[in-house]
Amino acid sequence: MSQSPLAIKTDNVGRIYKKKAAKRVSRASSPDSSRQLVALDGVTLEVEKGELFGLLGPNGAGKTTLIKVLTTLLTPSFGSAEVLGYDVVREPKAIRERINMVSGGETSGYGILTVKENLWMFSQFYGVPTKEAHRRSDELLARLELTGMKDTRVSGLSTGERQRMNFCRGFITDPEVLFLDEPTLGLDVHIARVTREFTREWMRKNPERTVLLTTHYMAEADELCDRIAIIDKGRVLACDTPENLKRMLQAQPVFQIRAGGLSESGIDGIRSTTGVIGLTQEFDLETSHHSLNLILQEESVISDVVGAIGAAGGKLVGLEKHEPTLEDVFVKLVGRSLKEDVTE
Amino acid sequence: MRSISPVRLFFKTVHARAVPRMIGMKREPSWIFLEILVPLVNTTAFVYLYRALHAPEAYVGFVILGSVLSAYWMNVVWAMAMQLHWEKKEGMLQLYVLSPSSLMAILVGMSYGGIVMASWRAALTLIVGLLLFNVHFATDQLPLVFLVFGVTLIALYGLGMTLSSLFIRWGREPWHLALAFHEPAFFLTGMNFPLSALFASVPGVISLISALLPISFGLDALRQLLLPGTIVGVFPPMTELWLIAGLAVLFLTTSYISLKFMERQARVEGTLALRLS
Amino acid sequence: MTSLPKLHRFNSTSLEHEWRTFRIAAWLGWQVESNWTVPIVFFIYAILRPISTALILLLMYIVIAGNHRGEYFDYLYISNALYLIVMQSIANMSWTVLEDREHYRMLKYIYTAPVSLFAYLIGRAVARLSIGISTSVLLLTVGALWMGLHLSLLSVQWGWLVTYFALGIPVLLSFGIVIAGLALVITRNGEFMGEIIASMLLLVCSVYFPPDILPVILRKLSLAMPVTYWLEGMRRALAGGLLRYSAAMGGRPISPRLALYSNSDLAMILACFSVVGVTISFFFYRWIEGVAKARGMIDRITGF
Incomplete structure (x- = not known):
């Protein structure tokens, strides 16, 4: 395991989408701006191990792009990023062994398999022993109030139940760094609260684990996160604890x-x-x-x-x-309310 | 989790990914109609065509053997080459890439389930051939028959894994590409007629493409071994076995390289998580 | 509330509206079929599979009969070309229903729009049918020019060709509508209904061989299928008469059983099948649509 004290470190990391195949370009070059979209524009962040770190931003701010870069799904166009001391471009395999991700609104899963079989299957891709996988899935399903559905085929689940199953999928591999991209999106109020409580509980029981969370819900960020970065147009506008951010407006x-x-x-x-x-x-x-x-x-x-x-x-x-609330801080920095946005 | 060896992780992944296929077969038996009935009916149509042409009865054996191998070909095209595209469409591909397992292990897992499914179809075709159409196969070289068959399958599924990374680059509607691999491949591999007839009638470049498809020489060798004296093979069975072994090495290598390349390109272009609709 | 301009008001029973639905569906069908790639790739794709099948049949014929093309080759080649039309009209209509429901997820919106689903399906089918007919014509041309098919514009019996074609298409579309209706209520693998039916038709509708050589039960089934008579009529019209085995093989008709019917008999049989087929398919579809609605299948995603 890496000795890096940081769970996540990005240095001026950026991502440019081109209409044609993207190449890693230097920021100094001046590509034709009409044919490209700057999704991430030089983000520098440091997240310590054990932190529950939030990313707040409106639609198209670059939150999901940053998560994709950190989870090795997307190569950055410039800059560098490390997860647990491993470089996202050069050492993706070492990172993948240690992370997992849950995307909000995600309804993936093999319809022919039951909830429990789906979770078992994914755990095997991470090498979790079968017995341990079953123990963990029972525990997670109970916590997410899905025990009654564990033997139901995924094709028979509602959208919200599928989302909850995927939430369990994220935790079943016991990742060192977990990326939660809008995890409560579309969930009903009660289940959203359960997932938040579970996340906090998991962090408390596993103080070395790190969570990077993106959310549209200010209250969620305020309630859960140790620190928050406000991001807009691919840039980090502010990064601090919720209290310090609010103090900016004192x-x-x-x-x-x-x-x-x-x-x-x-x-x-x-x-x-x-x-x-x-x-x-x-x-x-x-x-x-x-x-x-x-x-x-x-x-x-x-x-x-x-x-x-x-x-x-x-x-x-x-x-x-x-x-002042986080919402006020957001308005001051971004110029509009997050409520005016819909999902990214 | 972090201490597991890469080899053990590979086999755990193969097993885990094979399970949905096996469970699917058990829980949704409707595949029997599609996977067995349709090909059997098509095979029967070709058998009757030879009979209508007053062909020697050995030709019925040709068709049956062609149908046996076509089961695996269809499986490679639909359940393997197309699979990564489907996984991507369902949002699963990014979860696979995100995991420490290799895509090759996942594809091997899928193919294991697929081979079982295709084997049912192949076995039933053989039974129908033996019982309904009274086909007689020679059994004096069975070890060699199994060896040719096994090596052909390895080469074939290696080709399938290579194709899967090709299909995913195709973007939208790749099933058009998959469909285009039906009849043209049946023609190029001599599924319903002796391969030597094809090699004698088409330009060299078409023969070369045919030779690159593992089923061509695999089928030709099996026909020579199981229906001796009825056809002239392109090469003797042993030579064809070596050629197929060469293809197996080639396609396993290309599949490894192309899957790595596909993943790298998709990360650069940001298309791994793209849902198509 | 102010009334809408007259132009936008729908009268769901008017022929004009059915025609508009049909036209738009045909246009949509063409877009869906062809716009996934550039025209040249589409053309190659559309012709590649039928040409390959023709080449398979040609080589199967050559290994047995040698390089001389007898009338059996004409029988085989023409049937194979026409079978494309059968496939496109019968097999693919079920695919349209499921593609709209599950892939594009638009069936529910079409269903809730003030249009007739029946007219919509026929419109979508026409796009596929036109592709089938064009490919078939192209295949026959290739056959006549390069594969030794005996086909000349002078020997074609044009009057019979038009008659059989006009009588056969409603039968084929009716068949397609029935299969599409069944696909609507099948939860899994419904998209392959068409393929299953098409392969059955390949066996029993005298495509590659005459019904005479089939076992009794299959022969009876073959003679009960309208497609058998349509193919026989179309073959005769295109080849300029009844097709026979070569003199060396006795010179008898390839299908003695079908040779019993004159051209007029075949036309009469097809006319009867047309009337019965259209009537049955119309009522069957209305009924099965009700079943689908009752079971909530109109917007069901089965995840094929």
């Missing part, structure tokens, strides 16, 4: 305003008020009120905002100051 007050009678142009007017750093909005169909979340340069700006609401023909219904 000097900048966050207000929530509810107002009626606002038009889109009126909201644009509020957004352009001097001193407004970030604004996200939601519309409540029931009350016909807009809920505006504002990050301000300083507290005194709020009076200008209230004035702008009046000028736009809106009626103030409620106003409150609150502690």
Whole structure:
């Protein structure tokens, strides 16, 4: 086993998709930008062993591309990346012995096999002894509330049940580094909570194991992750603990305003008020009120905002100051809310 | 997990990947219709054609032996060459690549299940030939017959593994390519007529392509050994055995290289996880 | 609510609408069949398999009969070319249903659209049928030019050819519709229904050999199949008359049993099969569609 203290290390790693076969290119070269897509643009990260590390980003930010590079499914176009001290390009085999991955929404599996047979089959590709594989699958299935389905053929499972089976598949090989790419995507609230609890429990029982998690759910990232990297357009915008990230906004007050009678142009007017750093909005169909979340340069700006609401023909219904959330940090860094995105 | 030897991991993977095929055969017996009934009916049609042409009865034996080997050919094309494409389509290929096992082990596992399936079909074809059409095979050189048969299968499945990496590069709708391997291959391998008739009628380059398909000389040698005196082989059976052995070495090597190449290219191009629809 | 412009309003019983569905389905069928590759590859692919089968038959014939092409070769070659049309119309319609349901996953949307599935299926089948007919013509041309097939434009009985063709196509499509209906309710391996039926037809419909040499049960089955009569009629029309064994082999008709029927008899038999076939297939399809709906098979993914 590698003596590297780091589970994951990337150094200026990037990935460019070309219409034709991609080649490893130097960043210094200037390829024709109209025929390429920069999915990952020089990401530098260090994840220590035992960390539950989160990647937050909107659609197309490069989260899944980074996971593909780290899981050796995709060669980087430039830069370097290591998992457990092994280079993703030169030593893929050493990495594969030590990792596993679960993708959200993944419904793979042989329909003709039962849940338990599918899990056993995958465990064999990692050399897990059969007896141990059965013990682990029983444990995982019980934990994910799938015991009753263990002898059901995969073709007879619902989409959510298939996802849960794949979640078990990720853990059955007891990987040193586990990549969870949107693991709770599409799961119902209860099962999503069970998977989160299980992940935390697994990390607690196995303090040397590392998880890299991508998610759209702020609360999930806030609840689970030791550290979070916010990524957009292939670049890391910030990387710290959730608390430290939120502390970034301590000097900048966050207000929530509810107002009626606002038009889109009126909201644009509020957004352009001097001193407004970030604004996200939601519309409540029931009350016909807009809920505006504002990050301000300083507290005194709020009076200008209230004035702008009046000028736009809106009626103030409620106003409150609150502690910054990860969502606010995200809005400040990316410029829009994650809620405005759908799955990547 | 991390301490397992590569050889042990290879065989564990072969076993694990063979199991779904075996279970599938048991749980979905409808394959019997497709894998056995259709080929048997087609074989019977060719038998009657020879009878309608008033051909010597030995030709019925030719057709039966051709049908036996065609079972393995079909299995190689559909259950092996096409398999990586299907796995990719179902999102499984990336999980295989992600695992420490080799793709070769996974393909060997698939082929093991496939060989069992094809053997059922081959055995039934032989039984029908012997009982229904009264074919008589010579049995005095059986060890050599089994040797030729075994080496032919190794070469054939080596070719299948090479084709699987070729098919996956084809992209969309590769079953068109698979279908194009039916009749042309049946023609080039002399599945229903003596290979010498083909070699005498076609340009050298076609004969060369034919010689590269392991079934051609395998079938020609088996016909000479099991139906002696009825046909003139292209070469004596022993020479053909050496040629097939050469093909086995060649295709096992090309399959190893091409699978490695396919995986590397797919990682560079980012197509391993692509779902086709 | 404001009404839609008249142009966009559907009247599901109107012939015009059925025709539109048919036309669009035929266009879609052609796109699905041909646009997976560049035209030249498609052409090679479309002709490669039939030519290979023709070459197999040619070599089988040569190893027995030598290089002289007797009328049996014409029988064999013409039947094989026409069998392509049978395959495309009968075998592939079931494939269309399953391809739309499971691969493209569009059947449910077509089903819920205000179109007739029957017209849609016929439209899709026409694309395949046109490919079958073109390949068949190409194969006959290749045979006449390079393989020693006795076929000349002057000797073809054009009137009978058109008659048999026109009477046979509805029979073939009806057959295809029935198989497609069955494929709709079969959970696994349904996509191979067509292949299974096509191979049975190869055995019993006088494609490579006359029904006379089959065992009694299969012979009776052969004589109950419309395809047997269609192939016989088409063979006669293309070859310019009844096909016979060479003088050295007695000079008797290749199928004494089918030789009992005159051209008019064959046309009459096919006309009867056409009427019965179309009627049965229409009602059968409506019934089986109901079964599929009751079992929830219209949008079932069986994962073939």
